[in-house]
Amino acid sequence: MNNKEKDLQSIFKYVDEHVPLYVERLAEAVAIESVSAEKEKFNELIRMAEWTKNKLELLGTVCELVYPKSKQLDNGEFVKLPPVLLGQLGSDPKKVTLLIYGHLDSDGWDTEPFVLVEKDGKLYGRGSTDDKGPVIAWINIIEAFHCLKIEMPVNVKFCFELMEESGSVGLEDVLRCKKDEGWFQDVDCACISDNYWVGTKKPCITYGLRGLCYTNVEVTCSNQDLHSGVYGGSVHEAMSDLIYLLDNLVDKNGKILIPKIYDKVDPLTEKERDRYESIDFDCESYRKSIGASKLLYDNKAELLMHRWRYPSLSIHGISGAFSGKGEKTVIPCKVTGKFSIRLVPSQNPEEIAHLVEQHIKQLHKQRGSLNKCHVYSSFGPHWLTDVDHPNFLAGRQAIRRVYQVEPDLTREGGSIPVTLALQKYTGKNVVLLPIGAADDMAHSQNEKFNKDNYILGMKMLGAYFYELAEHIIKDN
Amino acid sequence: MNNKEKDLQSIFKYVDEHVPLYVERLAEAVAIESVSAEKEKFNELIRMAEWTKNKLELLGTVCELVYPKSKQLDNGEFVKLPPVLLGQLGSDPKKVTLLIYGHLDSDGWDTEPFVLVEKDGKLYGRGSTDDKGPVIAWINIIEAFHCLKIEMPVNVKFCFELMEESGSVGLEDVLRCKKDEGWFQDVDCACISDNYWVGTKKPCITYGLRGLCYTNVEVTCSNQDLHSGVYGGSVHEAMSDLIYLLDNLVDKNGKILIPKIYDKVDPLTEKERDRYESIDFDCESYRKSIGASKLLYDNKAELLMHRWRYPSLSIHGISGAFSGKGEKTVIPCKVTGKFSIRLVPSQNPEEIAHLVEQHIKQLHKQRGSLNKCHVYSSFGPHWLTDVDHPNFLAGRQAIRRVYQVEPDLTREGGSIPVTLALQKYTGKNVVLLPIGAADDMAHSQNEKFNKDNYILGMKMLGAYFYELAEHIIKDN
Numbered sequence: 001m002n003n004k005e006k007d008l009q010s011i012f013k014y015v016d017e018h019v020p021l022y023v024e025r026l027a028e029a030v031a032i033e034s035v036s037a038e039k040e041k042f043n044e045l046i047r048m049a050e051w052t053k054n055k056l057e058l059l060g061t062v063c064e065l066v067y068p069k070s071k072q073l074d075n076g077e078f079v080k081l082p083p084v085l086l087g088q089l090g091s092d093p094k095k096v097t098l099l100i101y102g103h104l105d106s107d108g109w110d111t112e113p114f115v116l117v118e119k120d121g122k123l124y125g126r127g128s129t130d131d132k133g134p135v136i137a138w139i140n141i142i143e144a145f146h147c148l149k150i151e152m153p154v155n156v157k158f159c160f161e162l163m164e165e166s167g168s169v170g171l172e173d174v175l176r177c178k179k180d181e182g183w184f185q186d187v188d189c190a191c192i193s194d195n196y197w198v199g200t201k202k203p204c205i206t207y208g209l210r211g212l213c214y215t216n217v218e219v220t221c222s223n224q225d226l227h228s229g230v231y232g233g234s235v236h237e238a239m240s241d242l243i244y245l246l247d248n249l250v251d252k253n254g255k256i257l258i259p260k261i262y263d264k265v266d267p268l269t270e271k272e273r274d275r276y277e278s279i280d281f282d283c284e285s286y287r288k289s290i291g292a293s294k295l296l297y298d299n300k301a302e303l304l305m306h307r308w309r310y311p312s313l314s315i316h317g318i319s320g321a322f323s324g325k326g327e328k329t330v331i332p333c334k335v336t337g338k339f340s341i342r343l344v345p346s347q348n349p350e351e352i353a354h355l356v357e358q359h360i361k362q363l364h365k366q367r368g369s370l371n372k373c374h375v376y377s378s379f380g381p382h383w384l385t386d387v388d389h390p391n392f393l394a395g396r397q398a399i400r401r402v403y404q405v406e407p408d409l410t411r412e413g414g415s416i417p418v419t420l421a422l423q424k425y426t427g428k429n430v431v432l433l434p435i436g437a438a439d440d441m442a443h444s445q446n447e448k449f450n451k452d453n454y455i456l457g458m459k460m461l462g463a464y465f466y467e468l469a470e471h472i473i474k475d476n
Numbered sequence: 477m478n479n480k481e482k483d484l485q486s487i488f489k490y491v492d493e494h495v496p497l498y499v500e501r502l503a504e505a506v507a508i509e510s511v512s513a514e515k516e517k518f519n520e521l522i523r524m525a526e527w528t529k530n531k532l533e534l535l536g537t538v539c540e541l542v543y544p545k546s547k548q549l550d551n552g553e554f555v556k557l558p559p560v561l562l563g564q565l566g567s568d569p570k571k572v573t574l575l576i577y578g579h580l581d582s583d584g585w586d587t588e589p590f591v592l593v594e595k596d597g598k599l600y601g602r603g604s605t606d607d608k609g610p611v612i613a614w615i616n617i618i619e620a621f622h623c624l625k626i627e628m629p630v631n632v633k634f635c636f637e638l639m640e641e642s643g644s645v646g647l648e649d650v651l652r653c654k655k656d657e658g659w660f661q662d663v664d665c666a667c668i669s670d671n672y673w674v675g676t677k678k679p680c681i682t683y684g685l686r687g688l689c690y691t692n693v694e695v696t697c698s699n700q701d702l703h704s705g706v707y708g709g710s711v712h713e714a715m716s717d718l719i720y721l722l723d724n725l726v727d728k729n730g731k732i733l734i735p736k737i738y739d740k741v742d743p744l745t746e747k748e749r750d751r752y753e754s755i756d757f758d759c760e761s762y763r764k765s766i767g768a769s770k771l772l773y774d775n776k777a778e779l780l781m782h783r784w785r786y787p788s789l790s791i792h793g794i795s796g797a798f799s800g801k802g803e804k805t806v807i808p809c810k811v812t813g814k815f816s817i818r819l820v821p822s823q824n825p826e827e828i829a830h831l832v833e834q835h836i837k838q839l840h841k842q843r844g845s846l847n848k849c850h851v852y853s854s855f856g857p858h859w860l861t862d863v864d865h866p867n868f869l870a871g872r873q874a875i876r877r878v879y880q881v882e883p884d885l886t887r888e889g890g891s892i893p894v895t896l897a898l899q900k901y902t903g904k905n906v907v908l909l910p911i912g913a914a915d916d917m918a919h920s921q922n923e924k925f926n927k928d929n930y931i932l933g934m935k936m937l938g939a940y941f942y943e944l945a946e947h948i949i950k951d952n
Contacts, residue, residue, distance in 0.1 A: 210705060214803045223767025224920060229686060229890020232818050233730060233788030234779055235768050240726055240791055247723035250716055252843055254709060291699025291809075292711050293846035303710055312709030314807050315716055319800060322793030322814060327690045327854065329816055329890075331790050333767075338798060340805055342708050367728055370769035378803065414705020414805075444700060 004466045007150045008401070011462050014144040019455060022140050023123065026454070027116035029104075029132045030125035036082070036105035036166040045082035045162040048104045052160055053085055055139050059146045061087040061158065066178070068170025081170040086178065087158035089142065091186070096472045097155040098465070099190040101422055102135035103164030107443045121451045128449035130442035134193040134435055135160060137454060141462040153469035157187060159422075164194075168418060175425045188472050189391040190422045193461070195434040196442070198304075198410050202280035203403050203460070205395045206432035208308065208411030209419060211343035211382035213352045217245055217360055218336045218374040226331040238335050239321060241369045246337050248363050250313045254296045254306070256341065258313075258359040261352065265310060266345045272309070276301035279408045289439065308411035311347065315339040342413060349379035383419050384411075391429040394467035401467075402460040435460065480942045483626045484877070488935050490620045495931060498616050499599065502930070503592035505580075505608040506601035512558070512581035512642040521558035521638040524580045528636060529561055531615050535622045537563040537634065542654070544646025557646040562654065563634035565618065567662070572948045573631040574941070575666040575902060577894055578611035579640030583919045597927045604925035606918035610669040610911055611636060613930060617938040629945035633663060635898075640670075644894060651901045664948050665867040666898045669937070671910040672918070674780075674886050678756035679879050679936070681871045682908035684784065684887030685895060687819030687858035689828045693721055693836055694812045694850040702807040714811050715797060717845045722813050724839050726789040730772045730782070732817065734789075734835040737828065741786060742821045748785070752777035755884045765915060784887035787823065791815040818889060825855035859895050860887075867905040870943035877943075878936040911936065 015022075034048035035041045053063045065083035072078055085104070091097075106127035113126035127133070138158075145152050163169045178184065197204050221238035250256050283303055287295050297303040306312065320335040322328045341356070343349055357375045364373040386392065387409050399407040416432070423430045435457025441447050491498075510524035511517045529539045541559035548554050561580070567573075582603035592601035603609070614634075621628050639645045654660065673680050697714035726732050759779055763771050773779040782788065796811040798804045817832070819825055833851045840849040862868065863885050875883040892908070899906045911933025917923050 212705075212805070214805070216803075221768060226766060227890060227919070228788070228790035228792070228816060229688075229818060229888065231766065231783070232790045232889055233782035233786060234762075234771055234773065235766065236728070236730070236770065236772060237790055239793070240723075240728070243719055243722045243791060244728070246719045247716075252712070252716070252720070252845060254712070286710075290702060290707065290711065292697060293848070294712060295710055296712060297710065306709035307707070310709060312704070314704035314708045314713055314805070315719060315797075316704070316804055316806055317715070317797030317799050317808065318794055319798075321791075321799070323795050323797070323799035325795065327692075327814065327816070328792055329688070329690070329790070330792055332793065338803065340704060340803070342705060369728060372769070412705065413708055414703060443703075 008463060008466065010148055011141070011144045011150065012459050014148055015141070015455060015458055019451070022454065022458070023118065023451065025140065026123060026128060026133055026136055026449070027125070029136055030116040030127055031114050033114050034105045034127070034162060035108050036163045037108055042080065042082065045105060049083050049085050049162055052104055052135065056087045056158065059089065059139070059142050061089040063087040066174045068173045071169050082162040084171060084174045085158065085160040086183070088155070090152055090155035092155055093186070094474065095153065095155045096188045096468050096474060097157060097186045098468055099157045099159060099187045099422065099426060100138055101159045101190060101192045101418055102138065102194060103131045103161050104135060105162045105165050106130065106132065107165045118451070122448040123451055123454065124446060124448045126447055128447055129436040129440035130447065131164070131194045133449040133454055134457070137193070137435060137458040137461055141458045144462065153465045155186070164418070171418065172421060175421060179425045184426045187426045187428055188474065189428050189468065190426055190430040191433050191464070192416065192419060192422070192430065193433050193435055194416065195412055195432050196436045196438050196440055197434055198408055198438055199280040199282070200437040200439050202405060202408055203399045204408035204410040204434065205392060205399065206410050206412055206434065207385050207387045207392065209383040209415055210308065210413050211347070211349055211380050212340055212415050213343055213349055213356060213377050213379040214338070214340040215353070215356050215375060215377040216336050216338055217242065218334060220334040220372040222333040225333050228329040228331050231331055235331065236369055236371055237331050238371055239332060241364070241367065241371050241373070242318065242335050242337050244367055245360055245363050246315055246339065249315065249339060254312065256311060256313045258355055260355055261311065264347045264351070268305070273301060275409055276304045279304060279410065307413040309344055311341050311344050312413070313339060313341045343379070343382050345382055345384050347382070349381050353377040353379050380415060380417060381420065383423070385429060389429045390471035391431045391468070394464055394471040395431050395433050397467045398460050398464035401463045402456055433464065484939060484942065486624055487617070487620045487626065487938050490624055491617070491931060491934055495927070498930065498934070499594065499927065501616070502599060502604060502609055502612055502925070503601070505612055506592040506603055507590050509590050510581045510603070510638060511584050512639045513584055518556065518558065521581060525559050525561050525638055528580055528611065532563045532565070532634065535565065535615070535618050537565040539563040542650045544649040547645055558638040560647060560650040561634065561636040564631070566628055566631035568631055569662070570950065571629065571631045572664045572944050572950060573633060573662045574944055575633045575635060575663045575898065576614055577635045577666065577668045577898055578614065578670060579607045579637045580611060581638045581641050582606065582608065583641045594927070598924040599927055599930065600922065600924045602923055604923055605912040605916035606923065607640070607670045609925040609930055610933070613669070613911060613934040613937055617934045620938065629941045631662070640894070647894065648897060651897060655901045660902045663902045663904055664950065665904050665944065666902055666906040667909050667940070668892065668895060668898070668906065669909050669911055670892060671888055671908050672912045672914050672916055673910055674884055674914055675756040675758070676913040676915050678881060678884055679875045680884035680886040680910065681868060681875065682886050682888055682910065683861050683863045683868065685859040685891055686784065686889050687823070687825055687856050688816055688891050689819055689825055689832060689853050689855040690814070690816040691829070691832050691851065691853040692812050692814055693718060694810060696810040696848040698809040701809050704805040704807050707807055711807065712845055712847055713807050714847055715808060717840070717843065717847050717849070718794065718811050718813050720843055721836055721839050722791055722815065725791065725815060730788065732787060732789045734831055736831055737787065740823045740827070744781070749777060751885055752780045755780060755886065783889040785820055787817050787820050788889070789815060789817045819855070819858050821858055821860050823858070825857050829853035829855050856891055856893055857896065861905060865905045866947035867907045867944070870940055870947040871907050871909050873943045874936050874939035877939045878932055909940065
């Protein structure tokens with residue numbers, strides 16, 4: 001038995017002996033109300049950063065809290081931002097340096113979210129799976145090395161932020177600044193554990209994300225909101241123009257009606273198709289879990305492909321119109337429809353935004369309404385990487401080691417913008433290595449983290465350190 | 477010169493000599509922040525009721541503040557309601573008894589709404605024209621009789637409420653209760669001064685209102701809001717189903733697409749058509765005032781008829797969808813579209829609600845979506861009365877006396893539900909006798925009341941007392 005295997009076994013044993021500590025530690029983190037969207041919780045964000053910094057320092061990490069510049073809101077007000085926690089553990093130039101990203105803020109919640117409750121092997125609480133649990137899993141596993149006095153096989157750099165749930169405001173400023181300082185120079189690869197398995201049983205490793213083109217269509221019919229009693233019957237109402245435009249975006253089968261929108265979608269290869277067939281996923285339980293009567297596809301591969309590798313269009317809502325309870329009889333003067341298209345390889349976001357704009361303008365012209373129509377979009381690209389990159393091979397091997405199973409190779413339908421940011425600032429490969437299950441319900445009222453996922457995930461991350469050291473060949 | 481003419485001249489002279497007092501009084505009323513929609517302004521509603529009660533009592537009115545029962549909200553909470561101010565001035569059985577309705581609450585406002593500002597003969601302030609101005613005009617003119625020791629030609633009963641801008645909650649309870657007490661028995665007719673001239677120069681008297689059928693269409697696609705990144709491409713989204721339904725309600729020319737919806741609309745007679753031709757109204761200034769590029773009709777009679785005597789459909793908004801600023805990428809699980817149809821003689825509200833429901837269900841079935849679709853409507857009838865009723869003849873003569881012009885006979889496109897309520901509880905004719913101008917902008921940020929309309933309106937209401945005494949023959 002080689003050293004790696006012996007060490008891993010000691011580490012895994014150590015983990016198994018410390019489960020109550022790990023649960024308690026997660027409870028402590030969950031109890032810190034670090035909700036980034038709520039201004040009055042700002043001090044909790046700081047407290048969460050300090051708590052994590054303290055944990056990392058005890059393991060020998062050199063930490064730094066980097067405060068981004070205040071952000072100016074639309075109303076002119078300046079908002080203070082919480083720090084980004086950066087850390088470095090080890091700087092042996094002969095070792096691979098891994099950059100670990102995670103976030104320590106969480107979403108709002110309605111009822112008692114900050115008390116971790118264990119029930120049937122599930123740990124319920126805000127942030128338990130998104131993303132405090134995975135961050136603490138990293139800390140716990142490094143702690144095991146530390147306590148057992150086993151040398152870490154890699155150097156580690158940490159980048160933990162507190163604004164992920166609020167658009168990661170300030171993060172890019174910090175990354176840019178640290179790049180200028182050369183902080184990323186010795187990084188060999190990066191890892192983000194902030195997404196989920198496709199199902200609840202089989203681990204996966206994620207190599208693709210969809211991009212996004214978010215469009216606002218603004219229609220204006222008058223210089224003020226009008227009363228439908230007084231003005232109804234005399235004006236071309238902005239709402240009916242907007243509804244017409246929104247009704248010509250996607251058909252009842254989910255097909256996007258914008259001309260040329262599918263032109264640049266990569267053709268499906270047989271090899272890629274096979275990948276979907278082997279994935280642990282059940283359409284019917286998926287359907288039941290969201291309470292839908294019927295899905296757009298009832299074939300596993302088709303359904304997964306339409307979530308991950310084909311574009312989709314969703315209409316999110318309308319601002320400027322009545323949206324409250326009750327029965328207000330307004331003719332809104334200016335309404336803004338909001339919809340977005342998830343982008344896939346090799347759609348170019350700017351091109352797509354242009355096609356969307358052309359389509360809307362064409363429809364508005366066809367309708368012949370003299371109401372003003374203004375279209376504008378914001379967008380970000382898809383992400384797709386090589387599943388055979390050494391960083392991925394290390395992740396896949398670590399999963400096999402701990403779970404005795406070949407992981408699913410998956411994509412996600414959403415965007416995790418920090419993935420692209422880390423790739424950009426490090427210039428290195430990024431892997432998404434989730435440890436949470438599909439039914440963890442991040443952001444919902446019942447967010448949980450399975451104790452098994454927590455503990456086995458921790459072990460897998462430990463194995464990943466060793467695999468990285470073996471798979472990645474240092475340039476220098 | 478008969479007594480009536482002599483008295484009226486004294487009264488008009490008195491009015492002219494007291495303009496500064498009247499402006500100051502209106503300023504006092506505007507300064508009371510009686511916004512019925514804002515809970516924390518409840519005491520201001522009481523203060524407004526007390527202020528008015530005090531003014532009426534000084535004129536010899538016997539007043540009563542009747543508190544409706546608390547209202548239970550959807551969330552189970554009980555909300556206290558402000559009182560309805562009832563009053564009686566005179567009870568000479570030989571005299572006609574007029575019931576005057578008005579409201580003393582107002583709508584919210586963004587900036588400094590509660591300071592009455594005079595500019596170019598216009599009195600700006602929240603409630604100046606809707607409806608504190610007209611209510612105070614009644615008080616002022618009666619005060620003139622009082623101070624001049626001229627006998628009032630009619631008995632007057634007052635019904636002033638403080639919840640009109642919030643759906644007149646509690647009013648019907650009070651009316652029902654007072655009817656049981658016999659309070660309405662001696663009422664011969666009623667008058668509401670709470671609407672506006674059609675233009676800005678020529679007075680009018682209003683004999684018709686449209687009814688309303690307000691429909692909610694609820695579409696549900698899942699048991700929780702979904703993230704468009706994770707789920708987009710796999711579900712039949714409720715929003716696209718709803719947008720489809722809403723897009724099939726009205727065409728770009730304002731024509732309602734619901735089958736049989738026009739069947740019961742009264743045919744137009746030549747006599748009615750002529751009435752529209754003579755009305756003081758200019759399409760182009762109307763268009764400019766609302767800042768529309770083009771109206772649905774550019775012919776005066778057509779435009780007025782489509783505002784008053786034909787039904788119209790407006791889409792007000794969607795609840796349950798994203799309606800904020802920014803770019804949220806939600807797939808809403810349950811969205812409720814809100815639209816309403818203004819009803820006209822002789823459409824039956826229940827029949828219309830049924831046609832609407834049929835149409836929506838038919839569309840949903842055609843589309844073949846398995847998402848749940850639920851439709852429900854609330855409705856109220858139109859109101860139409862006889863312009864040759866003595867109550868109207870009295871109003872028309874009073875206008876002629878003060879303005880030396882034949883008033884426009886108008887309808888309104890909106891509903892003033894209290895009109896139907898007063899008609900129901902008194903069993904007598906109700907007249908709408910506006911004194912504000914079309915450009916008063918009730919509910920907008922620039923609500924104003926022309927000083928001329930205030931003063932001349934006051935005189936007209938004084939003349940109306942005399943005309944009532946002459947035109948209405950007491951039953952007893």
